Amino acid sequence: MIEALQAIALIPVVAIVGIFISLLFKGIDRILAARMQARIGPPLSQPFIDVKKLFMKENIVPKNSVKWLFEIMPIVSLTASLVVLLYVPLFGFKPLLDGYGDLILVIYLFAIPSLAMVLGGFASSSRYATIGAQREMVTMLSYEFPLAISIIAIAWVISKTGTCIPAFSLGTIFTIPVWGLVGPIGFLGLVLLSLVMLFVMPGEIGTVPFDAPEAETEIGGGVLTEYSGRNLALFYISSSVKTIAFAALIVALIIPWNISNILLLGGTGAIVADALFFLAKLFIVVFVGSTFVRVAIARFRITQIVKIYWGYASLAALFGLLLIAIDLSWMV
Amino acid sequence: MFEMAKELLKQLFRKPFTNRFPSKHVPKSTTKLLKNVKEGMAKVNRPVPIPEGFRGKIAYDKEKCIGCKLCIKVCPANCYDFLEKERKVKYHLSRCTFCAQCVDVCPVNALTSTKEFLLSDYKTH
Amino acid sequence: MNSGKIIEKKYRERKPDKPVKKKRDRKSYSLSIGPIHPALKEPVRFDLKIEGEKVVNVDFELSQVHRGIEWAGTRRNPVQIIYLAERICGICNICHSACFCIAVENIAGIGVPARAHYIRTIYGELERMHSHILWAGVAAHELGFDSVMYYTWKVREKVMDVMEALAGNRITKGIMMIGGVRRDIKEKQVPMLKEALEYYKKGFGKLGDIFLKDPVIKSRTVDTGILSKQDGLALCAVGPTARASGIKKDVRQDAAYAAYSDLDVKAITPKNLLGEVKGDVFDRIVVRLLEVKQSVEIIEECLKQMPKGKIVYEEKIPKLLAELRSVEGDGIGRIEAPRGEVIHYVKLVGEESPFCWKVRAPTYNNLLPWGPMLMGEQVADVPIIAASTDPCMSCTNRAVVTDGNNEEVLDNEAMRRLSVEKTNALKRRVGR
Numbered sequence: 006m007i008e009a010l011q012a013i014a015l016i017p018v019v020a021i022v023g024i025f026i027s028l029l030f031k032g033i034d035r036i037l038a039a040r041m042q043a044r045i046g047p048p049l050s051q052p053f054i055d056v057k058k059l060f061m062k063e064n065i066v067p068k069n070s071v072k073w074l075f076e077i078m079p080i081v082s083l084t085a086s087l088v089v090l091l092y093v094p095l096f097g098f099k100p101l102l103d104g105y106g107d108l109i110l111v112i113y114l115f116a117i118p119s120l121a122m123v124l125g126g127f128a129s130s131s132r133y134a135t136i137g138a139q140r141e142m143v144t145m146l147s148y149e150f151p152l153a154i155s156i157i158a159i160a161w162v163i164s165k166t167g168t169c170i171p172a173f174s175l176g177t178i179f180t181i182p183v184w185g186l187v188g189p190i191g192f193l194g195l196v197l198l199s200l201v202m203l204f205v206m207p208g209e210i211g212t213v214p215f216d217a218p219e220a221e222t223e224i225g226g227g228v229l230t231e232y233s234g235r236n237l238a239l240f241y242i243s244s245s246v247k248t249i250a251f252a253a254l255i256v257a258l259i260i261p262w263n264i265s266n267i268l269l270l271g272g273t274g275a276i277v278a279d280a281l282f283f284l285a286k287l288f289i290v291v292f293v294g295s296t297f298v299r300v301a302i303a304r305f306r307i308t309q310i311v312k313i314y315w316g317y318a319s320l321a322a323l324f325g326l327l328l329i330a331i332d333l334s335w336m337v
Numbered sequence: 338m339f340e341m342a343k344e345l346l347k348q349l350f351r352k353p354f355t356n357r358f359p360s361k362h363v364p365k366s367t368t369k370l371l372k373n374v375k376e377g378m379a380k381v382n383r384p385v386p387i388p389e390g391f392r393g394k395i396a397y398d399k400e401k402c403i404g405c406k407l408c409i410k411v412c413p414a415n416c417y418d419f420l421e422k423e424r425k426v427k428y429h430l431s432r433c434t435f436c437a438q439c440v441d442v443c444p445v446n447a448l449t450s451t452k453e454f455l456l457s458d459y460k461t462h
Numbered sequence: 463m464n465s466g467k468i469i470e471k472k473y474r475e476r477k478p479d480k481p482v483k484k485k486r487d488r489k490s491y492s493l494s495i496g497p498i499h500p501a502l503k504e505p506v507r508f509d510l511k512i513e514g515e516k517v518v519n520v521d522f523e524l525s526q527v528h529r530g531i532e533w534a535g536t537r538r539n540p541v542q543i544i545y546l547a548e549r550i551c552g553i554c555n556i557c558h559s560a561c562f563c564i565a566v567e568n569i570a571g572i573g574v575p576a577r578a579h580y581i582r583t584i585y586g587e588l589e590r591m592h593s594h595i596l597w598a599g600v601a602a603h604e605l606g607f608d609s610v611m612y613y614t615w616k617v618r619e620k621v622m623d624v625m626e627a628l629a630g631n632r633i634t635k636g637i638m639m640i641g642g643v644r645r646d647i648k649e650k651q652v653p654m655l656k657e658a659l660e661y662y663k664k665g666f667g668k669l670g671d672i673f674l675k676d677p678v679i680k681s682r683t684v685d686t687g688i689l690s691k692q693d694g695l696a697l698c699a700v701g702p703t704a705r706a707s708g709i710k711k712d713v714r715q716d717a718a719y720a721a722y723s724d725l726d727v728k729a730i731t732p733k734n735l736l737g738e739v740k741g742d743v744f745d746r747i748v749v750r751l752l753e754v755k756q757s758v759e760i761i762e763e764c765l766k767q768m769p770k771g772k773i774v775y776e777e778k779i780p781k782l783l784a785e786l787r788s789v790e791g792d793g794i795g796r797i798e799a800p801r802g803e804v805i806h807y808v809k810l811v812g813e814e815s816p817f818c819w820k821v822r823a824p825t826y827n828n829l830l831p832w833g834p835m836l837m838g839e840q841v842a843d844v845p846i847i848a849a850s851t852d853p854c855m856s857c858t859n860r861a862v863v864t865d866g867n868n869e870e871v872l873d874n875e876a877m878r879r880l881s882v883e884k885t886n887a888l889k890r891r892v893g894r
Contacts, residue, residue, distance in 0.1 A: 041345040042612040043354040132493050136515075136841065213606050214678065220606060221500045223842050301342040303678040304606025306842040307515060341672050345609055354616050388627035390645070392636070411779055413538065413545035436545045436636035441644065442779045450630070 016091060023090040026284075027245040028052040033288070034296045041300050052245065056238050064234035071128040078125030079232070079239035085117035086246040093253040094261075096280040108160050111254065112153060115209065118247050119145045122218070122240070126228030137227020140307045141211075141218035147314035148208040148215075154322040155198040155205075158329055159258050162191070165333055188335065194328030199259045201322045206255070206294035208314065210248045214302040215310055252290040260286050357382040387452045392437040394453040397428045401447035408439035408448060430456065490518055493841065497526045501604060501845035504855035508848070512841060520836045522829070527856045535819040540566050540640055540786050540810075541779055543819065547806070548634045550821060551857040553596065556582075556589045557799035558806070558821070558857075559638040564719060565808040566640050568793035570786055575772040576721075578642035580764050583721040584655075585629075585637055586797070587757040587764075591662065592621045593800035594702075594750040594757075597852050598673060601747065604845040605682050610672055617665055624658045627651065640782060641775025652765060659758050666755055673747055683744040687835040687847035690741055697830040701802020702753065703851045705731050706746040708739035713798035725763055730756060743843075743850045787814060799824055801852045811892070818888075823857030 031052040039046025066072055092111050119141055126138030208215035219227040232240060305313065359382050364370040373379035387393075395416075404424035409417045414434045418427040440448045490513045497505035505526035511519035531550055535543045540562075547562040548555040560582055567574060595618040602610035622632050628651060629635035637643050647655070673679060689699065694707035704711045712729035714722045730752045732738070732745040739745065776782040792809040802824030809818040828851040835847050 037349065040353065041349045042609050043348045043351065043616055044612060045353045045355050045357070132491070136493070136512075213608075216606070217842065220842065223501060223845055225500050297342075297345070300609045301345055302607070303602070303610075303676070303682060304842075305678070306682065306840055308840070309681065341607075341610055341613070341676060344613065344668075344672070354619075388623075388630070390630045391626070392630040407780060410539070410783070411541050413542040434545060434549075434634065435631060436548075436634070437630065438541065438545065438636070438779075 019090060019095070020087045023087060023095075023246055023249065024242055027249040028056065028242070030249060030287070030291055031245045034291060037292065037296050038300050041297075052241075056241060059233075059238035059241065060235055062234040064236055065231075067129055067131065067231045069130040070231065071130070074124060074128035075231075076236065078121040078128065079236040079243065082118040082121035082125075083239045083243040083246070085114055085121065086243045086250060089114045089250040090246060090253075093250055094257045095253055096276075096283045108156060112149075112156060115247070115251065116145060116149065118243050119209075119211075121243075122228045125232070125236075125240075126218075126230075129228075129231035131231045133224040133226065133230040134228050136224050137218045137220075137230065141228055143307055144208055144211075144215060144218055144310055144314075147311045148205045148318070151201050151314055151318035151322040152205045152209070154319065154326055155201045156254075156258065158198055158322070158326045159195070162195075162329055162333065188332045190335075191329045191332030194325040194332065195259075197321050197325030197328070199255075201318050201325065202255050202259070203290070203294045204318055205314070206251055206290075207298050208310070209251050210244060210295060212295055212299045214298065214305050216304060217307045217310055220304055248291065248295060249287065252287050252294065255290050255294070256283065256286045260290075356385050359384055387454075391450065391452050391454070392435045392440075393451045394430065394456060395428060395433060395435075395437070395440065396449045396451045397426070398447045398449075399425055401445050402426065403445055403447075405444060407442045407444065411438045411442050413438070495844060497523075501848070503600065503849075504853070506853065506855050508836075508844065510836075510841070510844065515840045515842070517836055517839050517841065517844065520833055522832060524829070524855065524858065529856065532819050532821060536815055536817065539783055539814050540816065541783060543816070544638055544640070545634075545636060547821075548636065548638075551823065551854050552633050553593050553854070554589065554799040554801065554804065554823075554857070555634045556585045556638065557797050557804050560586065560720070561795040561797040561799075561804050561806040562808065562819075563638050563640050563795070564797065565793045565795035565806045566786065566810070568795065569791045569808060569810050570640075570789045572641045572775050574642055574775060576769045577646075577771045578773045578775075579721040580768040581643045581647055581773060582638070583725070584647065584761050584764050585625075585635065585643075586720065587760045588621055588625055588628075590800045591754050591757045592618055592625070593852075594754050595621070595669075597750060597800075597849075598669070598747065601743075601846060601849055602673075602679075604849045605679060607679065610679075613672070614669065617662075617669060620658050620661050624655055627654060639774055640786070642773050644774070646773045647768075655761070655765070659762060662754065662758050666751075666758075669754075670751055673751060674744075680744065682843070682846065683742065683747060685740065685742050685744075686839060686843045687743045687850055688741050689831050689835050691739070693834045694741065694831060697834075698827045699802075699831045699851075700824050700827045701799070701852075702746055702749045703802065703828045703831060705729055706739075706749045707741035708733065711803075713796050713803050717796055719795075719797060721764060721767075724767060725760055727756075727760065743846055746850045783814075786810065788812060792818075801825060801854060802828060817892070821857075823854060825851070825854045825858040828853065829858070 029049070029052075032047070032049040035051060036046045036049065066075055089111060092114065123138045123141050123145075126134040126141065207213070211219060217223075217227075219229060224230070229237060229240060360370065360379075370379060402425050404419075404426070406419060406426075408426060409415075409419055413436060414432045416429050416432045417439070418429070420427055435450075437450050440450050490511050493510045493512050494507060495510065496502050496507040507523040507526070509521040509523065510517050531546060535546055538546060543562060544559045547558040550558045566572075595614055599611040599614035599618070602608070602614065625635060626632045628647060629637045629645060637645055689703065689707045691708045693699075694704050694709050699707065699709065700711060708731050710729040710731060712727065713719070714727040715729050718727075730749055732740070732748045734752060735748055736745070776785070789810050790812045792807065795806040795808075797804050804824055805822040807818070807820040807822075808816050811817040831851065832848065835850075836844060839847060
């Protein structure tokens, strides 16, 4: 009972810290992208300035839109992203809502911000937003499959070899490094799955090259065309929180190690070291999965996105799964 | 393949290509900043050298002007107003397109191109 | 005859008084891109009929940036018009001013010194390099590949620096003069120019690798926005757009001006590199990149061959203006701008300012090819296809059809009536 109350009290703390960290990471991401393009780039605080400015601006609701849907969707999107944050392990701690839901729930929660965007786009009654919403839906449908395969495969490995009971609970997954549980063939499979997950990341968070739903040079912002002011700020925060949450999920699944055991630290030192190490891991995932891909590849057409995710990514994920299955059957 | 990705990773560890302004914000006192720079207390970015023959803001030497109106005749943007009383011209910087045709045509070299190019201002004249 | 038919067909399709289909088509809907849109650098409105993501019909609307430059030109003297002509288009400023100068020189029979011819050629080619590299950046941006845009524009900076050092201005260089050029290329400036050329020779391979070997750029551009040779000929495409479709059309080769008659300039088609001509966006990239290389070679050749001597026919501007005031007649200037052939028509009637000045910018010809290019493509490819002809709207817009809030659409008949009226008015003014 007391534990539950503690968790409830911690929820706002996690939300605020999560938003802060995600905006900070967005700032770092922008500076690194700028440096890669030989630019100076904005200051680190730019995302905060952007959000502040958006909150100050007028919130325009189009005349023909479905107003309640249009207004409520940014809130839904942000709430969903923050809830995801409560389910993934952060800073080397157990997830806050551990035991109230598992990995499958997290996968579904990740779909909600995208769905909110789709609904918001349709509700805004703009043609660009409609096209964007259609594309968002198609993108979502295509990346969910390889993502689900890879996440479930990893959870399956743990459930197969580990002794823990709730196999699909992130609280247990993040304590067991999955790499040690498989032989060389399974290792290869896991590498494939990790790559697939990293590759799904830009699609999941909607950055170039998979940002066809928002492609500014094609449909002028897509789903977000009609959003402005507070609503846009909420979507902005939501997408950056989602980035962090997804990166944290990948961290929990692929690189769950903590540094305090190696450094032989105890007490507060261990917590600080683990937290910093977590941020470093998060940074690596965000850099590889989002920042670098974002600047190094041109935008795909929507048909190409479908082909890439449904075709190549799914095939790679299935192949990885197969390798792991072979490996596990040998071990047994 | 992916030639750009290699280049991007290289550029990540290089200095940005942008030419910076000497200082980030307009200093409260320019002389003080320059003094600080001399003493090594502040740093400014060295400005990019301006090539010879640059067509910047036009400088007008009123003393030399003989009022021949040639600049008025050739100016494509009607920068010059003739002042009947003094038999001199008035130069409107805000209209100038910096073609420097007036500099070429002036028979007494009353008009010259300077190297000044940072001309944004809140004033319109 | 064939071309006439196609244009007629196109026109009939776009005729405004054609009755609108009453039956509502559920499958397709219309999407308007522009006049203000992130993909468009200049205002033009596309009216696309879309089925899903596929474009099934294309219409576009111009004249959002009519500035009345020709009208303003008829109120200025020829020397002033040179600078006005530069401002028709920021990027092709040398072409427009040189073209106007050539037209006036043709009327007045002014002989241009040989050295001035070479200097004009060098500037023209520098401008072509700058324009094509700039275009490459824009194309990358339209593909959502901003890193390449920043990279190409970084590469472009070198040629801008050279132009600034040579002419004193980065963009509107103000270098042309009727009967020659205003500034000489001095002996001490030549090493700098050569160094820049070396830089591009070295950098060209890398730029080529980035654009021609990147799998994503390739997958987005190959087989998109195809303009067949036949369509290109029928719709009078010019410049790189035409050359990418395999039409060997280049004013520098066909009607050499300035120093081009001394140089061996051949129209470049994708055949030179790829061995075949498809006429897609990728081919247009290839042609433009090859032309950058060609420009470097031309400038090198010019520097080798350039004779010494005068750079302008008449140094004293008042004397020149007086001479032009006494001239009567009309003349045409033709120049290969980076985007294609630009034509200036000037009529002088022995007055201070020209009686008539008409400009036909290359984009005007490259508009109609948009039709066959965009048809059947995806919405995602509209920006890159539209950009692939390197459109310049403010160059092109020569007429504006608005009447306050009362929208008035001119049909063919009204247009003809208006032109007849205008011709009669002009005739009365001349007194014929």
